Amino acid sequence: MKKIITIIALAFIVGACGNKKDQSEKAENDSGNLEGTIKVDGSSTVFPITEAVAEEFRSVQPNVKVTIGVSGTGGGFQKFSRGETNISDASRPIKDKEIEACAANNITYIELEVAYDGLAVLVNPENDWVDNFTVEELKKIWEPAAQGTIMKWNQIRPEWPNEEIHLYGPGIASGTYDYFTEAVVGKSGSSRGDYTASEDDHVLVQGIAGDKFSLGFFGLAYYTENQDKLKLIGVNNGTEVVKPTLETVSTGTYAPLSRPLFIYVNSTSVKSPEVVAFVHYYLENAGELSTDVGYIPLPTELYTKQKEDFQAFVESNK
Amino acid sequence: MNNIRKNRWKDQVFKIWGIFCTLIGLVLLVVFIGDILIDGLTRINWDFITNLPSRKPENSGIYTALMGSIWILLLTTIIAFPIGVAAGIYLEEYSKKNRLSGLLEINISNLAGVPSIIYGLLGLEVFVRIMNLGASVLAGSLTLSLLILPIVIVATREAIKAVPSSIKDASYALGASKWQTIWHQILPASGGGILTGVILALSRAVGETAPLIVVGALAYVPFVPQSPLDEFSVLPIQIFNWISRPQAGFIENAAAAIIVLLAITFVMNGIAVYFRNKWQKKWK
Numbered sequence: 001m002k003k004i005i006t007i008i009a010l011a012f013i014v015g016a017c018g019n020k021k022d023q024s025e026k027a028e029n030d031s032g033n034l035e036g037t038i039k040v041d042g043s044s045t046v047f048p049i050t051e052a053v054a055e056e057f058r059s060v061q062p063n064v065k066v067t068i069g070v071s072g073t074g075g076g077f078q079k080f081s082r083g084e085t086n087i088s089d090a091s092r093p094i095k096d097k098e099i100e101a102c103a104a105n106n107i108t109y110i111e112l113e114v115a116y117d118g119l120a121v122l123v124n125p126e127n128d129w130v131d132n133f134t135v136e137e138l139k140k141i142w143e144p145a146a147q148g149t150i151m152k153w154n155q156i157r158p159e160w161p162n163e164e165i166h167l168y169g170p171g172i173a174s175g176t177y178d179y180f181t182e183a184v185v186g187k188s189g190s191s192r193g194d195y196t197a198s199e200d201d202h203v204l205v206q207g208i209a210g211d212k213f214s215l216g217f218f219g220l221a222y223y224t225e226n227q228d229k230l231k232l233i234g235v236n237n238g239t240e241v242v243k244p245t246l247e248t249v250s251t252g253t254y255a256p257l258s259r260p261l262f263i264y265v266n267s268t269s270v271k272s273p274e275v276v277a278f279v280h281y282y283l284e285n286a287g288e289l290s291t292d293v294g295y296i297p298l299p300t301e302l303y304t305k306q307k308e309d310f311q312a313f314v315e316s317n318k
Numbered sequence: 319m320n321n322i323r324k325n326r327w328k329d330q331v332f333k334i335w336g337i338f339c340t341l342i343g344l345v346l347l348v349v350f351i352g353d354i355l356i357d358g359l360t361r362i363n364w365d366f367i368t369n370l371p372s373r374k375p376e377n378s379g380i381y382t383a384l385m386g387s388i389w390i391l392l393l394t395t396i397i398a399f400p401i402g403v404a405a406g407i408y409l410e411e412y413s414k415k416n417r418l419s420g421l422l423e424i425n426i427s428n429l430a431g432v433p434s435i436i437y438g439l440l441g442l443e444v445f446v447r448i449m450n451l452g453a454s455v456l457a458g459s460l461t462l463s464l465l466i467l468p469i470v471i472v473a474t475r476e477a478i479k480a481v482p483s484s485i486k487d488a489s490y491a492l493g494a495s496k497w498q499t500i501w502h503q504i505l506p507a508s509g510g511g512i513l514t515g516v517i518l519a520l521s522r523a524v525g526e527t528a529p530l531i532v533v534g535a536l537a538y539v540p541f542v543p544q545s546p547l548d549e550f551s552v553l554p555i556q557i558f559n560w561i562s563r564p565q566a567g568f569i570e571n572a573a574a575a576i577i578v579l580l581a582i583t584f585v586m587n588g589i590a591v592y593f594r595n596k597w598q599k600k601w602k
Contacts, residue, residue: 044537048563052373053540067549068538069453070559071531077535166462200562202569221564293373294564 034061036274041091042076045175045219046291049115050089053282054275056289061280064274073175074098077264081105086269087279090262091117091175108267110313112306114282115290115297117221119180119243119257122159126212129160130312132234132241135256138184141215147192153213154214160212167195168207168216174199174239180217183256205229205261217257221294249296261295265310267317276314283307322391351580352453358573370540371556375567378560380575385542386455386535386550386581393459393524393546394466395528399516400543402467406474406512437465437489438532446533453534456546457570463530466519471513477508510597517590553579 027064033107040050046071053098055065071079073090080088081101094111102109123130137156140146151159170176170191178242182188198204206212209229234243237255248254263282269275283306287297297303369379409426409429413419443460452455481504489499505512537559539551554573560572 041534043561046458047537048373051371054538054540055370055372058370065541066538067536067540069534071534158399201564202561219439219564226567227565289373 011058014060016225025268033063034172034277035063036272037065037067038269038275039067039069039085040087040089041071041079042283043073043175043261044070044111045073045090045091046089046114046263049261049286049295050087050282052289052293054264054286055214056285057278057281061098061274061277064278066278072173077101079154080264081107081267082289083107083266083268083283086266086272086275088264090264092178093262094264106141108265108311110267110305112263112279112283112299112310113260113302114263114286115261116202116249116258117261118249119176119183119236119259119294120223120244121217122208122219122223123229123233124210124212124214125229126207127214127231130215130233132236134236135184135238135265138235141167141187142181142191142195143185144190144192147194163213166207166211166214167192168202168204168214169195169197170201170218172196173197173317176217176219179259180257181221181314219294220249220296223262224294232301250299257315258296260298265313267313270314270317279310280307283310320500332390334396336491352575353577357570358577362577366571367524367578371538374390375571378568378571380553380556380578382539382549383553383556383575383576386539387552389455389543389546389550390552391520391524393455394462395416395516395520397459398463398466398519398523399468400553401463402470402516403469403512404475406471406478407505408423409471410475410478411496411504424470426471430472434526434579435532437461438529440464441533445459451547452578453536453539453549453551454547455543458533458535458550458552459546460531461533462523462526465526465529466523468489469519469522470516470560472507473519474512477511477515478504480511481507506593510594511541513597515588517586521586524552524582524586525554525579527552527558531555552584 016068031069040054047068050068057064057066069076069079069085073092076085076088076090077094077098078101079085081098081104083105083254087210088109103171128226136246139191140156141150154162156165169180169191172191174228177191178188181191185191196204196207198207201218204216204218205222205226207228208216233241234241235257236242236256237253240255242248244254244258249258252258263279265275265279270279287300287303290297333427366379367384368381369377371383381487398408409419413422417561418528438461441457441464445451445457445460446453448459449458485503485507486499489503492501534549535553535555536549537555540550541548557572558577560575563569583590
C-alpha cells in the first residue's frame with residue numbers, strides 16, 4: 001500500500017515538474033503554443049498573399065485557426081467596421097465612409113502595406129506599331145468622353161494604323177478597375193462603357209491574344225503567366241518609358257500604375273497574442289510569399305518600419 | 319396528292335430540326351465534360367482529396383471544401399425535407415381552394431424563380447445577423463433550405479397529384495381517416511416522386527455559390543466544421559477561387575474539383591433515378 005502511495009506521489013511530482021517546465025517554455029519563446037481563431041476577410045486580390053501566410057503560419061502555430069473570406073475590399077471593411085473580423089484585406093486605402101463606420105462602432109485600427117501590385121497595359125504580340133503610351137494617351141482612350149469617338153488607332157497617334165481599336169478590361173466591380181480609372185482618368189470608377197469587360201482575367205488574356213487590334217489592362221501576375229501570348233507596353237511617366245518589372249514597381253518608378261496592397265488590423269484584436277504573432281509573421285514573410293503568388297514585395301526597409309509601427313501599435317493598445 | 323407530299327416533307331424537316339436541337343445540349347455537355355476531364359483528371363488523387371488549400375497548386379487539396387459541402391448537404395436535407403414535404407401535403411390535401419391558397423400558390427411559384435443571390439442577402443440579414451448564427455454551416459444550410467423549399471414543395475405536390483384517385487377513394491371507402499390515408503396510402507405511393515424531387519433540389523443546392531458567399535462562407539478554412547455553428551467553405555467557392563488565379567496549376571485544380579463536384583451531383587441524380595424506378599415497380 002505504502003509503495004503505491006509513493007508511486008502515485010512520485011507521479012504527481014514528476015507531472016507537476018513537467019507542467020512547470022511547459023509553462024516556463026511557453027513564457028520564454030511563445031513558439032507553437034498559441035491557440036485561438038483569427039478571422040480575416042476582404043479583397044480577393046490580397047487573398048493569395050494572406051492564404052500563403054496562413055498556410056506557412058500553420059507550421060509555426062498549428063493550434064491557431066486562421067480563416068479567410070473574400071467579400072471584396074468593401075465587403076471586408078463592412079464586416080471589419082462591425083467588429084466581426086480581426087484583420088481586413090484591402091486592395092485600396094480605406095474610404096472616408098468606411099472610416100466613419102469604424103468610428104461609429106469605436107473601432108480603431110492600423111493600416112499596413114504588405115506588397116505591391118502592378119497594372120500591366122497589354123497589346124497583341126502582332127502589334128508592331130505601339131512601343132509605349134503616355135498617361136494622357138491612356139486617358140484619351142479610356143475616359144468616358146472617348147465612348148463612340150475614339151474608335152481607331154490613328155486617332156491616338158496619326159502614324160498608327162487606320163484600324164479599329166478593341167478594348168479589354170476588368171469589370172466595373174473589381175478593385176483593379178477602380179484603381180486603373182483613378183490613376184489614368186483621374187476619377188475612380190469613371191470610364192467609357194464600350195469595352196469588353198470580364199471579371200475573369202483569363203478571358204481578357206484570351207481576348208487580347210486573339211485580336212491583333214486589341215488593347216487591355218489587368219494585374220501584372222496574369223501577364224507573367226502568359227508572356228508568350230501578350231506584348232507588354234511601357235508607360236511614359238513624363239520623363240521616361242517604364243515597363244512594370246520587379247524593380248520598377250517596387251521602387252515606384254512604374255507610376256502611376258502600381259498600387260500597394262494593405263491589411264488593416266483591429267486594435268482590440270492585438271490584445272490577443274495569436275493575432276500579434278500572426279501579423280508579425282505576415283510582415284516577416286510577406287516579401288517572399290507575395291513573390292510566390294505573383295505580386296511584388298516592398299523594399300526591406302519598409303517591412304522593417306512597419307514592423308516597428310505595428311509593435312508600437314500593440315504596446316499602445318495593451 | 320401534292321399537299322400530302324408537302325406535309326410529309328414538312329414533317330421530315332421538323333424531325334431533323336428536332337434532332338439538331340436535342341443534340342445541341344448533349345454535344346455541348348460532352349465537349350464541356352471532355353474538356354474538364356482532360357484538364358483535371360490527372361490531378362485527382364488521394365492527396366488532392368485530403369490536403370488543405372495551399373499557395374502551391376500542386377500541394378493544394380479540397381479536403382475542407384469537400385467536408386463543408388457534405389455538412390451543408392446533410393443539414394439542408396434535414397431542414398428542407400420535412401418542411402417542404404409537409405407544406406406540399408398541406409397544399410395538396412388540406413387547404414381549401416380559396417383566395418388565400420391561390421395567393422400561396424402564386425407566391426411559391428414566384429419564389430422558385432427568385433435569383434439565388436437574393437436568398438443570400440435574406441440569409442445574411444435574418445440568420446447571420448438577427449438570429450446571430452454568424453457565418454456558420456447552420457446559417458448557410460438555412461439559406462439554401464429556403465432556396466430549394468419551393469422546388470421541394472412543387473415536386474411533392476406533383477408526386478401526390480400523380481397518385482390515382484382510386485387508391486384514395488378505396489382507402490376512404492374502407493373507413494380510413496384522412497391522416498391514415500395520407501400516411502398509409504398516398505405517401506408510400508408518391509414517395510419515389512417526392513424523393514426524386516428532393517434529391518434534384520439538393521443537387522442544385524450543392525452547386526450554389528453566390529448565396530453562400532453573401533452569407534459569409536470562407537475561401538480558406540484550415541479545419542473541418544465540428545458543429546453546425548462552425549465556419550466553413552464549400553466546393554463551388556474553392557473552384558471559383560482557383561479559376562480566378564493567374565497560375566496555370568490552379569486552373570488544373572479547379573478542373574479536378576469540378577470533376578469531384580460533378581461526380582457528387584451525378585451520384586445524387588443516380589440515386590434519384592434508382593428510387594423512382596424502385597417505387598414505380600412497386601406500385602404497378
